[in-house]
Amino acid sequence: MKDDGSRSRGWSVPAWGVNCALVVLVAGMWPLDWVLVEQMDEYYLRVLILVGLNVILATSLNLINGITGQFSLGHAGFMAIGAYATGSLMKYFSPTGAGAEAALLALLIVGGLVAAVAGLLVGIPTLRLRGDYLAIATLGFGEIIYTLIVTTDRIGPFEIGSSSGLHAIPIRTSFFWAYAGAIVCVASIWRLSYSAKGLAFRAVREDEIAAAAMGIDTTYYKVLAFVIGAFFAGVAGGLYATYDGNLAPESFRFTKSIELVVMVVLGGSGSITGVVVAAAVLTYLPEQLRFFAEWRMVIYSLALILMMLLRPEGLLGGRELLRWRRVAAATTVGGDAVQSGR
Amino acid sequence: MALLEISNLTVQFGGLRALSGFDFELDEGQLHGLIGPNGAGKTTAFNVATGVYQPTMGDVRLAGESVVGARPFEINRLGIARTFQNTRLFSGLTVLENVLVGFNQSVTHGFWGTILRTPHHQREDRMHEHEAMRLLERFGLANRSEELAQNLPYGDQRRLEIARALATRPRILLLDEPAAGMNPQEKIALMDLIRFIRDEFSIGIWLIEHDMKLVMAICERITVLDHGETIAVGTAAEVQADPKVIEAYLGEPVG
Amino acid sequence: MDYLTQQLINGLSIGATYALIALGYTMVYGVLRLINFAHGEVYMMGAVVAYWIAIGIAPWGWPVWGALAVIFGGAMGACAVLGFAIEFFAYRPLRNKPRLVVLITAIGVSLLLQNLAQTRYVFGPTPEAFPAVIEAKTVVRWTMGGPDNVVTVSNLDLLSLGLSLGLMGVLAWVVLRTRQGLALRAVSYRFDTSSLMGINTNRTISFTFMLGSALAAVAGVVDAIRYDVRPLMGLMPGLKAFVAAVLGGIGSIPGAFVGGLVIGLIETLVKGYLSSAYSDAVAFVVLIVILLVRPSGILGRYEAEKL
Numbered sequence: 058m059k060d061d062g063s064r065s066r067g068w069s070v071p072a073w074g075v076n077c078a079l080v081v082l083v084a085g086m087w088p089l090d091w092v093l094v095e096q097m098d099e100y101y102l103r104v105l106i107l108v109g110l111n112v113i114l115a116t117s118l119n120l121i122n123g124i125t126g127q128f129s130l131g132h133a134g135f136m137a138i139g140a141y142a143t144g145s146l147m148k149y150f151s152p153t154g155a156g157a158e159a160a161l162l163a164l165l166i167v168g169g170l171v172a173a174v175a176g177l178l179v180g181i182p183t184l185r186l187r188g189d190y191l192a193i194a195t196l197g198f199g200e201i202i203y204t205l206i207v208t209t210d211r212i213g214p215f216e217i218g219s220s221s222g223l224h225a226i227p228i229r230t231s232f233f234w235a236y237a238g239a240i241v242c243v244a245s246i247w248r249l250s251y252s253a254k255g256l257a258f259r260a261v262r263e264d265e266i267a268a269a270a271m272g273i274d275t276t277y278y279k280v281l282a283f284v285i286g287a288f289f290a291g292v293a294g295g296l297y298a299t300y301d302g303n304l305a306p307e308s309f310r311f312t313k314s315i316e317l318v319v320m321v322v323l324g325g326s327g328s329i330t331g332v333v334v335a336a337a338v339l340t341y342l343p344e345q346l347r348f349f350a351e352w353r354m355v356i357y358s359l360a361l362i363l364m365m366l367l368r369p370e371g372l373l374g375g376r377e378l379l380r381w382r383r384v385a386a387a388t389t390v391g392g393d394a395v396q397s398g399r
Numbered sequence: 400m401a402l403l404e405i406s407n408l409t410v411q412f413g414g415l416r417a418l419s420g421f422d423f424e425l426d427e428g429q430l431h432g433l434i435g436p437n438g439a440g441k442t443t444a445f446n447v448a449t450g451v452y453q454p455t456m457g458d459v460r461l462a463g464e465s466v467v468g469a470r471p472f473e474i475n476r477l478g479i480a481r482t483f484q485n486t487r488l489f490s491g492l493t494v495l496e497n498v499l500v501g502f503n504q505s506v507t508h509g510f511w512g513t514i515l516r517t518p519h520h521q522r523e524d525r526m527h528e529h530e531a532m533r534l535l536e537r538f539g540l541a542n543r544s545e546e547l548a549q550n551l552p553y554g555d556q557r558r559l560e561i562a563r564a565l566a567t568r569p570r571i572l573l574l575d576e577p578a579a580g581m582n583p584q585e586k587i588a589l590m591d592l593i594r595f596i597r598d599e600f601s602i603g604i605w606l607i608e609h610d611m612k613l614v615m616a617i618c619e620r621i622t623v624l625d626h627g628e629t630i631a632v633g634t635a636a637e638v639q640a641d642p643k644v645i646e647a648y649l650g651e652p653v654g
Numbered sequence: 655m656d657y658l659t660q661q662l663i664n665g666l667s668i669g670a671t672y673a674l675i676a677l678g679y680t681m682v683y684g685v686l687r688l689i690n691f692a693h694g695e696v697y698m699m700g701a702v703v704a705y706w707i708a709i710g711i712a713p714w715g716w717p718v719w720g721a722l723a724v725i726f727g728g729a730m731g732a733c734a735v736l737g738f739a740i741e742f743f744a745y746r747p748l749r750n751k752p753r754l755v756v757l758i759t760a761i762g763v764s765l766l767l768q769n770l771a772q773t774r775y776v777f778g779p780t781p782e783a784f785p786a787v788i789e790a791k792t793v794v795r796w797t798m799g800g801p802d803n804v805v806t807v808s809n810l811d812l813l814s815l816g817l818s819l820g821l822m823g824v825l826a827w828v829v830l831r832t833r834q835g836l837a838l839r840a841v842s843y844r845f846d847t848s849s850l851m852g853i854n855t856n857r858t859i860s861f862t863f864m865l866g867s868a869l870a871a872v873a874g875v876v877d878a879i880r881y882d883v884r885p886l887m888g889l890m891p892g893l894k895a896f897v898a899a900v901l902g903g904i905g906s907i908p909g910a911f912v913g914g915l916v917i918g919l920i921e922t923l924v925k926g927y928l929s930s931a932y933s934d935a936v937a938f939v940v941l942i943v944i945l946l947v948r949p950s951g952i953l954g955r956y957e958a959e960k961l
Contacts, residue, residue: 193897
């Protein structure tokens, strides 16, 4: 991904080369999957796959919160929609045989699209809100989605399972699918936010009024950020549904959303690589602290507070690894959505 | 018919009439100053012309078409760009990126082109970058293109904001106190720059400025506002001699 | 009719605790423009402290009113200290930082208190019934028409409503009649200039947090007696009270009170006539509608952004 950083440096890797490399990277996950299943402890493989899913979730939230400067506290809601859409369809069709992998891909995309529609519905009304009000409104949307799930037993022929959850979903997702999804998600959001067109997202974050004065349809970009972010969250949800096989509505409440926000914030809002690292570390660490169960979340929340007090710009402070050109963090700038009113 | 025509513009905020019966015309290649004491309604006029405020009465027409009711980004695309009284740069973006945002609306490749990084997309990105660098060179900012806008000295920030506005390829440029906070040398350089922009880009420039020397020196015509009313319009000499203008400035000699 | 009356009474009783919590949100928002996310956890800590006091004084067999006074007083005092500490350690160092940084810190404080309460040194993860200090009993009983149409008011309903009305009166007196209240109003009107007018802004902010936290503690104790004590009990009432504050017009003290009662009523009506499953979500529907239709709330004033 060095092609972006070197734009004005006089040399560059051609795009087709990077595209080929990405395809090879995704394909390489396939044999790696085999090796890991053979060699790795089942518990750690599970943690590794959850890392992949959280990378997708945190990166897609980073597009909304870090790069576009909005503040969503309802990301788990989009994940829930994708999880239930893919999971329920998967259970209904339970594809097997030769077409099973293709069917999984199709259902993951369907789950993402359903979540994207929800993102559109959430994005449009929340446009009039900023900062903390937006945070609360999106939190409310997440809780409304939760309520809808626990009060719905089925939609037509498709089972939702209301408050007892959706169980016995055919398990199809493996390491390969989780990491193929993560690579596609991170690469897409990277390219979106560091391209000429995607600069508009960051312009909206920095100063909406100035962005509009520069001919940028700020409404369009804010909604687009919600739609794309929700799409990938939905895909991650679908991956989770077809990996675990069981969905409990409780696990998509705003505790999950806050967990994702913490990943974005600690990674450094706006820094894609920083958030990827934070998602990985914050998924792995709590697992390691299991023996410490009682104090685990206490430490976690203390770390969050201390981070805000000592280094509010996050781990990477908006910079990117693998990219020498600086990008500022959303929290260090004077965008009107983030700046203190007084 | 002038390129920008404002007629009988009235803006009312609650009981306060910020602007009343304001008429204004500006053509390509013209440099028109707008002066007046604080609170006279100068920035209000800019905000209405760029769609930030809606007028209570009156009309703003660009090339004969009314732009009242259009949203700020639409007005920019129609050809009116502006700077802000307290610079509003994208302070966390680099100097180059600030200008590139201005090219955003001329990007023709779409969403998929961006994600797949098609050759068309790459060519276009490179072309815009090249143009942006050329623009920065003219403003003497090329060597700082990789710096964050917030780290620039104040004068450079003001100039960057003008460069960014020009990147949207406007026909009319509104400058809101571009010399504020500049030292005398910078002001002289700014005067040259503004004239250069008018000639090189052949656009109409509408300028709000408190520095009388600067306004008098570069503007062909000057409008003087006081309490939302136009009290004088004319050349620098005419305006300076106008008794109402002198009174508005509390008897201080203008210029 | 009797069913509706009963729902209205229940709604006011629940709404009264929302109102008490909402007052803290609205006052803090007034002075700092901060959504104090940890406020629901202060309410929870009030319940926890009351729980320990009640257990501690149980062997002495005090009369009900004495025991209640000690429990409420102790919880209010402890939460006032907690509110002071939260502001002093977590928010004060961030006074000039972007609002989102403070908001995320507030989320952190909220998580911290929740998880501290889940350790066995503070409370433990499982819900506990409140020690039997006061027995719930029906004090008013109207028979409307027949033996099946009964409307009841319990002593806890009266306690809840009585306390919130009484405290609202005390708060009105503090805000409108005392020097500290005047300072509070001044700071929420103009933060920057009030310090130039000789107001000790830091002290006023501390005072606001302590006042709000003490009120939340009262709500926490009422709900602890009414339901039970659990480390996550602050979550939903906290969020609903915030909705109440927004509904009433955030920053407006009477607005928060009215908003709390309205949310309580809406919630019980939804529970009574639709389904209890919707009772949590309805507050958020109200929130989103309010934010879109009238962001300044019922009694609030709108602040436009200056260009």
